[in-house]
Amino acid sequence: KNQVEQSPQSLIILEGKNCTLQCNYTVSPFSNLRWYKQDTGRGPVSLTIMTFSENTKSNRRYTATLDADTKQSSLHITASQLSDSASYICVVSPYSSNTGKLIFGQGTTLQVKP
Amino acid sequence: DGGITQSPKYLFRKEGQNVTLSCEQNLNHDAMYWYRQDPGQGLRLIYYSQIVNDFQKGDIAEGYSVSREKKESFPLTVTSAQKNPTAFYLCASSRSPDTSEAFFGQGTRLTVV
Numbered sequence: 001k002n003q004v005e006q007s008p009q010s011l012i013i014l015e016g017k018n019c020t021l022q023c024n025y026t027v028s029p030f031s032n033l034r035w036y037k038q039d040t041g042r043g044p045v046s047l048t049i050m051t052f053s054e055n056t057k058s059n060r061r062y063t064a065t066l067d068a069d070t071k072q073s074s075l076h077i078t079a080s081q082l083s084d085s086a087s088y089i090c091v092v093s094p095y096s097s098n099t100g101k102l103i104f105g106q107g108t109t110l111q112v113k114p
Numbered sequence: 115d116g117g118i119t120q121s122p123k124y125l126f127r128k129e130g131q132n133v134t135l136s137c138e139q140n141l142n143h144d145a146m147y148w149y150r151q152d153p154g155q156g157l158r159l160i161y162y163s164q165i166v167n168d169f170q171k172g173d174i175a176e177g178y179s180v181s182r183e184k185k186e187s188f189p190l191t192v193t194s195a196q197k198n199p200t201a202f203y204l205c206a207s208s209r210s211p212d213t214s215e216a217f218f219g220q221g222t223r224l225t226v227v
Contacts, residue, residue, distance in 0.1 A: 004156065034215070043120075043204055043218030044157075089156070101172070102216065104156030 006105035021108045023073040023090030031093040035075045038087045080112045120219035135190045135222045137205035146188035151202040200226045
C-alpha cells in the first residue's frame with residue numbers, strides 16, 4: 001500500500017533555531033514529491049515540488065531534500081520565525097497517476113516560540 | 115487576482131440535512147478536487163474532476179456528491195447518508211493532475227449539530 005509517513009508528529013523550537021522535518025514514503029514509482037505549509041484553519045500552500053530526479057529544492061528559508069534510493073525526504077527550516085508555526089505536509093504523486101490522486105502524510109505540527 | 119475560493123468558511127448542519135459547499139476558481143485549471151481533513155490524519159480524496167461534465171470518486175466518496183457543469187465551479191454536497199460529516203473540507207485545483215502544483219482554497223469547516 002502506498003504510504004507517506006512523517007516525523008516527528010509535533011515539534012517545538014525557539015525562534016531563530018533551525019529544524020528538520022522528515023518524510024518517508026513507500027510510493028513507487030512516483031512522479032513528484034511536494035511539501036506544503038498549512039496554517040491553522042487555512043488551506044495548504046505549496047513550498048517546494050521535486051521530481052524523482054531532483055535532490056534538493058530551496059524556497060527562501062525552506063530547503064527540501066530527496067533521496068529516491070532510501071525513499072526519504074526532509075524539509076529544513078533555517079532561522080525559524082514565529083510565522084513558521086504551522087503544519088507541514090509531505091505529499092507524493094504516484095508516477096502513473098494522471099488522476100491527481102496525491103498521497104498525503106499526516107503532517108508535522110511545528111510551534112516556534114519566542 | 116487569481117485564486118480558488120471556498121464558501122462558506124464555517125457551516126453548521128442539522129442531522130439529516132443535505133448541505134452544499136461551494137468551490138470556485140479563476141485560474142483556468144482543468145482539474146479540481148475535494149478533500150476531507152480530520153485531526154491527526156492526512157487529507158483524503160472525496161471526488162475529483164479532470165474536465166467539465168466529468169468526475170470520479172476518490173477514496174471516501176460515500177455520502178457525498180459533486181457536479182462539474184462549469185470549468186470554474188466544483189460544488190460538493192454532503193448528504194444525510196454521510197455518517198460522520200463533521201470535518202474540515204478543502205477544495206483544490208491544478209492545471210494538470212500529474213505534475214502541476216495543486217492550489218488549495220481556504221477550507222470550509224462543517225459541523226453537524
